[in-house]
Amino acid sequence: MQETPGHPDPRTFPFEVWGRLQQRIWRNPPEDLLWCHDPSGYLPLRRALADHLRVTRLLQCEPEQVVITTGMKQNVDLVGRLLLDVGDRAIAEDPGFTWFVVDSLGIGVVRAPVDEEGLDILEAERLAPDAKLAIVTPSHQCPLGSTMSLQRRIEMLRWAERRNAWILEDDYDSEFKYSGSPVAALQGLDGGHRVIYAGTFSKALFSTLRLGFLVLPPGIVDAFVRARRGIDTCPSILAQPVMAAFISEGHFGAHIRTMRQVYRRRHQALLAAVSANAAHLFMPVDSVTGLTIALQTAPSLATKMSDRRLAQLAVGAGLHASPLSGYCYDKAALHGLMVGLGTENESELTSGVAKLTLAIDGELT
Amino acid sequence: MQETPGHPDPRTFPFEVWGRLQQRIWRNPPEDLLWCHDPSGYLPLRRALADHLRVTRLLQCEPEQVVITTGMKQNVDLVGRLLLDVGDRAIAEDPGFTWFVVDSLGIGVVRAPVDEEGLDILEAERLAPDAKLAIVTPSHQCPLGSTMSLQRRIEMLRWAERRNAWILEDDYDSEFKYSGSPVAALQGLDGGHRVIYAGTFSKALFSTLRLGFLVLPPGIVDAFVRARRGIDTCPSILAQPVMAAFISEGHFGAHIRTMRQVYRRRHQALLAAVSANAAHLFMPVDSVTGLTIALQTAPSLATKMSDRRLAQLAVGAGLHASPLSGYCYDKAALHGLMVGLGTENESELTSGVAKLTLAIDGELT
Numbered sequence: 001m002q003e004t005p006g007h008p009d010p011r012t013f014p015f016e017v018w019g020r021l022q023q024r025i026w027r028n029p030p031e032d033l034l035w036c037h038d039p040s041g042y043l044p045l046r047r048a049l050a051d052h053l054r055v056t057r058l059l060q061c062e063p064e065q066v067v068i069t070t071g072m073k074q075n076v077d078l079v080g081r082l083l084l085d086v087g088d089r090a091i092a093e094d095p096g097f098t099w100f101v102v103d104s105l106g107i108g109v110v111r112a113p114v115d116e117e118g119l120d121i122l123e124a125e126r127l128a129p130d131a132k133l134a135i136v137t138p139s140h141q142c143p144l145g146s147t148m149s150l151q152r153r154i155e156m157l158r159w160a161e162r163r164n165a166w167i168l169e170d171d172y173d174s175e176f177k178y179s180g181s182p183v184a185a186l187q188g189l190d191g192g193h194r195v196i197y198a199g200t201f202s203k204a205l206f207s208t209l210r211l212g213f214l215v216l217p218p219g220i221v222d223a224f225v226r227a228r229r230g231i232d233t234c235p236s237i238l239a240q241p242v243m244a245a246f247i248s249e250g251h252f253g254a255h256i257r258t259m260r261q262v263y264r265r266r267h268q269a270l271l272a273a274v275s276a277n278a279a280h281l282f283m284p285v286d287s288v289t290g291l292t293i294a295l296q297t298a299p300s301l302a303t304k305m306s307d308r309r310l311a312q313l314a315v316g317a318g319l320h321a322s323p324l325s326g327y328c329y330d331k332a333a334l335h336g337l338m339v340g341l342g343t344e345n346e347s348e349l350t351s352g353v354a355k356l357t358l359a360i361d362g363e364l365t
Numbered sequence: 366m367q368e369t370p371g372h373p374d375p376r377t378f379p380f381e382v383w384g385r386l387q388q389r390i391w392r393n394p395p396e397d398l399l400w401c402h403d404p405s406g407y408l409p410l411r412r413a414l415a416d417h418l419r420v421t422r423l424l425q426c427e428p429e430q431v432v433i434t435t436g437m438k439q440n441v442d443l444v445g446r447l448l449l450d451v452g453d454r455a456i457a458e459d460p461g462f463t464w465f466v467v468d469s470l471g472i473g474v475v476r477a478p479v480d481e482e483g484l485d486i487l488e489a490e491r492l493a494p495d496a497k498l499a500i501v502t503p504s505h506q507c508p509l510g511s512t513m514s515l516q517r518r519i520e521m522l523r524w525a526e527r528r529n530a531w532i533l534e535d536d537y538d539s540e541f542k543y544s545g546s547p548v549a550a551l552q553g554l555d556g557g558h559r560v561i562y563a564g565t566f567s568k569a570l571f572s573t574l575r576l577g578f579l580v581l582p583p584g585i586v587d588a589f590v591r592a593r594r595g596i597d598t599c600p601s602i603l604a605q606p607v608m609a610a611f612i613s614e615g616h617f618g619a620h621i622r623t624m625r626q627v628y629r630r631r632h633q634a635l636l637a638a639v640s641a642n643a644a645h646l647f648m649p650v651d652s653v654t655g656l657t658i659a660l661q662t663a664p665s666l667a668t669k670m671s672d673r674r675l676a677q678l679a680v681g682a683g684l685h686a687s688p689l690s691g692y693c694y695d696k697a698a699l700h701g702l703m704v705g706l707g708t709e710n711e712s713e714l715t716s717g718v719a720k721l722t723l724a725i726d727g728e729l730t
Contacts (some may be wrong), residue, residue, distance in 0.1 A: 015391060016392060019392035019393075023384055026384045027381060027385075028384075033573060034573055035375075071597070074596075086451070101595070104592075208599065210599065231439075231442060231470065232575070233435075234575065236576070236601060237573035
C-alpha cells in the first residue's frame with residue numbers, strides 16, 4: 001500500500017467481468033489485434049470512447065480525434081513535445097498538481113493563481129503574455145475543489161484565440177460528481193479548435209492499468225499521430241480491446257455509477273466524522289466531486305504543527321493522506337490534508353478521523 | 366496486414382498458454398498488482414528477466430538494474446532524455462534503423478559507417494569527438510547482418526571510457542541465432558559501467574504487445590528511475606505479471622526455441638528459392654540470425670529498377686518486403702530488398718520468390 005491519496009478502490013473493481021472479457025478476446029485473438037500498429041490506438045476503443053464522451057461529457061468528437069495514451073503524464077508529455085518549441089512556456093494551476101508534472105517534463109512552467117471560479121487566465125496572461133499552452137482542470141480543481149465558472153471558461157477560450165495558444169483540459173475526477181447537474185467539458189464549448197481534452201481510466205478503473213487518452217482538435221490530428229509514431233510506435237494492444245468491450249457492453253457506465261455512490265457515501269461519512277470529532281482542527285473544502293477531500297487546518301492548529309507531520313499522523317491513523325502544502329509552490333500558501341476516499345470504507349474513514357483527532361490532541365498537550 | 370518486414374509470426378504464438386496465465390492472474394488479482402507504482406516495473410518480471418538474461422546473454426545484471434519499457438523507441442527516448450543534454454549528439458549505424466529513430470526523437474545524430482565487423486567506432490569518433498552516446502546492434506546488424514567482432518567490441522568499450530560516453534546496446538534479433546555458438550552481449554564484457562543493454566519482447570512474442578526493457582549500469586539506476594517516474598509514472602501492469610509467469614514457468618524459453626527452428630527453416634527456404642530462381646537478380650546478405658534477410662540487387666538489375674519498385678513487386682508477390690535503400694541516409698548506398706520471415710511459411714516464401722522473379726523479368730522485357 002502506498003500513501004498517495006486520489007487512487008480508486010481496486011477492491012470494488014469487477015475483475016471477474018474484466019477477466020472474462022480478457023479471456024474471450026485474448027485466448028484466440030483476431031488477427032487485427034496482432035497487426036494493428038495504429039499510433040492513435042485501437043479503433044474500436046476510440047469509437048467506444050468517442051460515443052461515451054459525447055454522451056457523458058458533451059464533447060464534440062469523432063473517433064479520428066482520439067489518441068490512446070498511458071495516462072495524464074503521457075498526455076502532458078505528448079502535448080508538450082508536439083505542440084511546444086524549446087523555450088515555450090505553459091500555464092499551470094498553483095495550487096495544483098500539473099505544475100510539477102510540467103516542470104519535471106522539462107517544460108517551462110508559469111504558475112497561475114486559482115480561486116473559487118478556477119484558474120484566472122487574465123492574471124496568467126499578465127504574468128506570461130507569451131505562454132503557448134494552459135493546462136486546466138475545469139471540472140474539479142485539485143486541491144481546492146472548485147468548478148470553473150462559465151465566465152472563466154469563455155475567457156479561457158478567448159485567450160487561446162487571441163494568443164494563438166492551446167488549452168489542455170484535464171477532465172480530472174469529472175466521473176464522480178455526487179450532486180447537482182453535470183458540468184459539460186470545456187471542449188464542447190470550444191467546438192474543438194483550441195482545446196485538447198485529456199482523460200485517464202486510472203481514476204475509474206485502477207491506476208496501475210496506465211490507460212488514458214487525448215481528444216485532439218481536428219486540425220492537428222495528422223501531424224500529432226505522425227509524430228507519436230516516432231515516439232513510441234503505438235500504445236500496447238493488450239488492454240485496448242478489453243476496455244473497448246468493457247465500455248460498449250455497458251460495464252464501464254455501470255461501474256462509474258456504482259463508484260459514484262460509493263464515493264458519495266464515503267465523502268459524507270468523512271465530512272460527518274470531521275464535523276463530529278475534529279471541527280476544532282479542520283475545515284473541509286467544499287467539493288461535489290472526486291476521490292479526495294481537502295481539509296484545511298484551523299489557524300490555531302496550523303501554527304503548532306506542520307502539515308507534513310499532520311499527514312504522518314493521518315497515515316498512522318489508517319487514512320491515505322498527504323500534506324496540502326505539497327500542491328503549492330509556496331509551501332506556506334496552504335496548510336492541511338488531502339484525504340483519499342478510494343481506499344477506506346465509511347467505517348474506516350470514521351475511525352481514522354477519530355484516531356487522527358486523538359493523535360493530534362495527544363501531541364499538542 | 367502491414368508491409369514492414371521484421372515482425373514475428375503471431376500465428377505461432379501460444380495464445381492459449383498466454384490466455385490461461387492471464388486469466389489465472391487477473392481474474393482475482395493479488396493486491397500488489399493494483400498498488401505497485403514502481404517506475405522500474407513489476408519486480409517479479411524484473412527478477413525473471415534478469416535470470417533469463419544472465420543465462421542466455423551472459424549479462425551481468427541484478428533485478429534492480431532492469432527497467433520495463435514499451436519497446437525500442439521508448440528505450441532510445443528514455444536514454445536520450447535522461448542521459449543527454451540539449452545539443453548532445455548520438456552515434457548511430459548507417460545503414461541501420463536507429464539513425465532515423467534517434468533523429469525523429471529530436472536527438473542530434475551522427476551517422477557512422479558499418480562493415481562486416483559492425484560499427485566502426487574509431488571512424489565515428491573522428492566524425493564526432495564530442496558524441497555522448499553510441500547506439501549499436503552488436504548481435505545482428507540490420508540490414509547488413511554482421512556480428513560485431515571482438516576487436517570492435519573492445520574498441521567500443523575503450524571509446525566510452527575515454528570519452529566518458531554511454532553505449533546503448535540494442536540486442537536486436539539475438540534470440541534467433543540459427544547456427545554457430547551464441548555470441549555474448551557487449552554488456553557482459555563491460556561489467557555494466559558504460560553499457561545500457563536494451564531489448565524488446567516485440568520480436569519474440571508479438572509486436573503490438575509493446576513490452577521492452579533496459580538494463581542499466583548500477584551507478585545510474587537511482588537517478589534514472591526517479592526521472593522515469595516523472596515521465597510516465599510506471600509501465601502498465603497488465604502484461605507484466607503474465608510475462609513474468611511466461612518466463613519463469615518456461616514458456617518463453619520454449620517458444621524461442623520453437624521459433625528459432627521455424628525461422629531457420631524459412632531462412633533456408635528463402636535462400637534456396639533465390640538460388641534456384643532468382644540468382645540472376647539477387648545476392649543474399651550472409652546472416653545467421655534474425656527475422657529478416659537482406660537481398661542485394663545484382664548490378665545488372667539495379668540500374669534498371671528502383672528498389673522501391675522492387676519492394677512493390679515483392680509485396681504484390683505475397684512477400685513482406687521493404688527497399689534496402691530505406692535503411693540508408695544516402696539512398697544510393699544500398700539497393701535491394703529486406704524480406705521478412707515472420708509472416709510467411711516456407712511454401713509461401715518459395716512461391717513468393719518465384720512470383721517476384723516472374724514479375725521482375727516481365728517488367729524488364
